[in-house]
Amino acid sequence: MLNPRTVVLTVCLACFAPQAAPAASLPQPGSLSPAALAATPDGKRVFIAGATANEVAVFDLASGTVTRQISVPHTPTGLAVSPDGARLYVTCAAPQSSVRVLDTGSGKVLATLPAGHNATAPVLSPDGKTLFVCNRFNNDISVINLETRKELCRIPVQREPTAADITRDGRFLLVANHLHTGAADAEHVAAVVSVIDTATRKVVKELALPDGSGLLNDLRVSPDGKYAVVSHILPHFRLPATQLDRGWMNSNAATIIDLARMEILNTVLLDNIDRGAADPWGIAWSADSATLLITHAGTHEISVIDFPGVLARLAKIPATLDASKSGPAYSASRVQADVPSDLAFLVGLRQRVRLPQYDLGPRAVVLLGRKAYVANYFSDSLTLVDLSSPEFRPQSIPLLSQPAAAGAKQPVSPLDRMPLIRKGEFYFNDAGICFQGWQSCATCHPGQGRVDALNWDLLNDGIGNPKNTKTLLLAHKTPPSMSMSVRDTAETAVRAGIQHILFTVQPEEVATSMDAYLKSLKPVPSPLLVNRHLSDSAKRGEKLFKDRQVGCVSCHPPGVFTDLKTYDVGTRGRFDKPSDRFDTPSLVEGWRTAPYLHDGSAATMQQVLTTSNPGDKHGKTSHLTPQQIDDLAAYLLSL
Ligand code: HEC
Ligand code: HEC
Missing domain, CATH: 2.130.10.10 (YVTN repeat-like/Quinoprotein amine dehydrogenase)
Incomplete structure (x- = not known):
């Protein structure tokens, strides 16, 4: 107070x-x-x-x-x-x-x-009587009656709900799931928007975004109630990670949902051909639904988008090619399906506004009249952007009093006063250290250095053998790094990441601060714990885990749950060589790092223990009953 x-x-x-x-x-x-x-x-x-x-x-x-x-x-x-x-x-x-x-x-x-x-x-809800809340790590939505102050129910959604909005008539709640569920080598791998009927309190539809989509950060319904827009990453994870040009690895997108049909209208890219607009985050609409704002947390910008212009341009593009007609009036997209890969789509319809030099990490944004206020996570400031001025005149408003250096006339960089760990967190989220601003480390390791749940064909272990993104929690404590142990330590991996994934050379300080940040990460308690303790099922699972015959602890000893060695546990897939052996991963926080195994081929813990372990080479599990498998999975998901 x-x-x-x-x-x-x-x-x-x-x-x-x-x-x-x-x-x-x-x-x-x-x-x-x-x-x-x-x-x-x-x-x-x-x-x-x-x-x-x-x-x-x-x-x-x-x-x-x-x-x-x-x-x-x-x-x-x-x-x-x-x-x-x-x-x-x-x-x-x-x-x-x-x-x-x-x-x-x-x-x-x-x-x-x-x-x-x-x-x-x-x-x-529009009448102000009901509150919906996304419970990110329970993968569900709380429905709270504000008159009785009672939670009415929980509605399960897919994975890590992070943003939501309600239609103007209050009939549907749209929920953005941050990540996809399922195996990483499936045919279509993408997060969905869950549509909940607020009367029946059930998910009535799941809108699947284009292949690869994830990191849904915000979702907002237009004031006229006709559309919703969701911000997200559009990765091209099926390509080898050889370059960044033209969004080769990650592109940055907004998907438009037509609320009358409750269907996806299309997905537009927020990047330019030679300049990424990394990590789209907050969304705001003008009261007349004509201007759409999206912040870019990685490149420290906001996009000011002419939304009716976007609709008009989309309307000119046919669904399928019609040979009798000449091509569309504008756009590199010949048909609607081309739009999600058209880096020129927004040309003329969007202005990219760079925030003042020291306003860093824009996330949320609100628009009041023609004045936008942007919340900058890393610089502890707001940016005021005046949309009525042709130059937008972005103006920084510091929120914390800073002891100004004596005699200093110029504002000092917030980086100069950040403690090392915070500086590391900043760089980890900064696409300013990436060639052309396409992505940050956090684009693939979101939620404080965790996972995007995708497979990437990084070149450090050869080409053509994609690997599932690893969590960086405990990475510095569990050398070697990478599932084929191609980096001796996490420190080496961090420096290699800057050079070979962000394609830049940075001062050593950038890597040192990232090390400090990543070392500071703490496990988040599992949502399966009951009052911070193992559930009964997980307790039975713990016994099995420690059972000599089942034999998990020899390679996953309690503590960090890895003996730091590599093995052949029969998990090689179609892209792996017969001689490949894999690093034993830590099992801490396994509840939030699905899918599992080096190639993300197991969507659930149960799969790791059954279909992915046919020959009992990965512990002995074939004799366990389905209940025992569930118990063991419950334990693994509680760590
Ligand atoms: C394009 C997605 C992508 C980006 C961007 C990315 N990583 Fe990774 N990272 C991965 C994948 C995939 C793996 C696992 C590779 C493997 O197992 O061979 C990984 C593994 C790691 C590891 C090893 C973890 C361990 O315990 O073995 C570290 C450390 C790491 N990344 C740090 C970073 C840093 C720092 C950045 C930014 C400079 C970064 N990553 C950017 C995808 C990415
Ligand atoms: C011989 C050593 C060894 C034994 C015994 C062993 N594991 Fe593993 N475990 C590994 C290796 C190596 C991997 C990585 C395999 C891969 O990536 O394909 C792994 C991966 C896992 C994973 C996937 C983690 C992730 O994040 O992808 C889980 C879960 C797991 N083990 C649980 C168990 C359980 C439960 C047992 C006992 C039934 C067990 N392991 C026995 C070595 C072992």
Whole structure:
């Protein structure tokens, strides 16, 4: 809660500082990490979720200052304001998350509602009576009755729901799943948007994005209720990772959903032919649904898109080639199916706006009238972008007071004051260190260095043998690196990644800080734990895991669950050589790293233990009953 004395004191300190801190600044040491934004319906205030400060800052637009800081119990991940503007709902992410209900006038806590694991993206029904919350690591949606303050039910979706929005009539909730489920060597590998009928509270449709799609970060319904747009990556993981040109590895996209038909209209690329627009994140619409904004967290830009122009251009492109007609008036796309690979599609319909030099890591964005406010995660600042001005005049608004260097006239780079770990996190998420800005390390290792669930044919172990992306949790503690142990340590792998995956040369400091960041990662408790303990099924599974005859612990000893050695455990696939042996992976956090095995060929733990282990070369599992397999899987998914 706001402590008036702290504010007064800090204001006075600011007066004595050699260079008075900007009025907007908060007296908060450390970092704020603005991760989500929400505005009051009157457009006078913007709430800012400070992810690493466990607080919500209230930003007053008229004065351009932060007028209040409100503490919340855990990392605030998402914000929603009630239709009457009286209440603010804040998802506070933890293994047992909560939703804080705050009075927007006084900042007082009105209620605290329980939610699931790593809750995010709160969405209100149009009547303001029901709240939907994405429980990212439970893979489900909480439906909460706000009058009784009771959770009515959980609706299962696919995997890591990270964003949601509701149709204007309140009939359908659209949920963006961050990652795909299923094996990585399947015919179609892509995350889906789950469509939930809010009356029956069931998923009625799953909209499959183009092959490869993942990292869905935001989804917003247009104010006119006709379309929804979802931001995501469009990887080309089936190609060998030989180059980056023209989005060869990862391209960056937005998929448009036609809500009347509840079908995907098409997917457009946000990159230019010679310049990637890495890691699309937040989305905002203008009130007339004519302007669409998308932030690019990797390249520190926003796209300002003429949405009716996009619809008009799409409408001119035929579904199939009609020989009797001449080609379309515009576009390299001859038919609709060409659009998701057309790097020139948005030419003339979109402006890329580079944020001020020191505004880094734009994620959320809100648009009030013609003024856009962008939340910059790594620089603890907002950017004000004026859409009514032809030059957009992006203007930086710092949110934290920084001790200015004596005599310094120029603003200092936020990198200069970042502790090493934070700097490493920044570089890890930065596509500025990638050739032409196509991707960042986080494009394939999202969610704090974890996995995109895809197979990539990196060249470090030869060509034509794709490998499933590995989590970087514990990577520095479990050498060697890569599933064929081609790198002696994670340190070597980090440097090789910069050189051979981002295709650049960087100062050693970039790699050193990334090492520090990756070493600082901590396992997240499994959603299968019951009050932090193994479930009964997982306890039975633990016994099997430790059973000599089943024989898992010899290679996966408790601790980091790997003996750091390589073996042939009968998991070679069609692309592997007879002599290939694989590094024993750690099993920690296996609940969030599916699919499994070096080639991502096992979608579930059960598959690892059954169909992928026909000859009992990978522990002895053939004698186990289906119940015992489920128990063993429950244990593995609890680590
Ligand atoms: C195009 C996707 C992609 C990008 C971008 C990417 N990686 Fe990876 N990374 C992978 C894959 C796939 C593997 C596993 C390869 C294997 O097992 O042979 C991997 C493995 C690793 C490992 C080894 C982990 C272990 O325990 O064996 C490290 C460390 C790593 N990456 C760091 C990075 C860093 C740092 C960056 C940015 C400079 C980066 N990666 C960018 C796909 C990617
Ligand atoms: C001889 C050593 C050895 C034994 C015994 C062994 N494993 Fe493994 N385990 C490995 C190796 C090597 C891999 C990697 C295989 C691959 O990538 O294709 C692996 C992979 C796994 C994976 C996939 C992890 C991932 O993230 O992809 C799981 C789960 C697993 N083992 C569980 C078990 C269980 C359960 C047992 C006992 C039934 C067991 N292992 C016995 C060596 C062993």
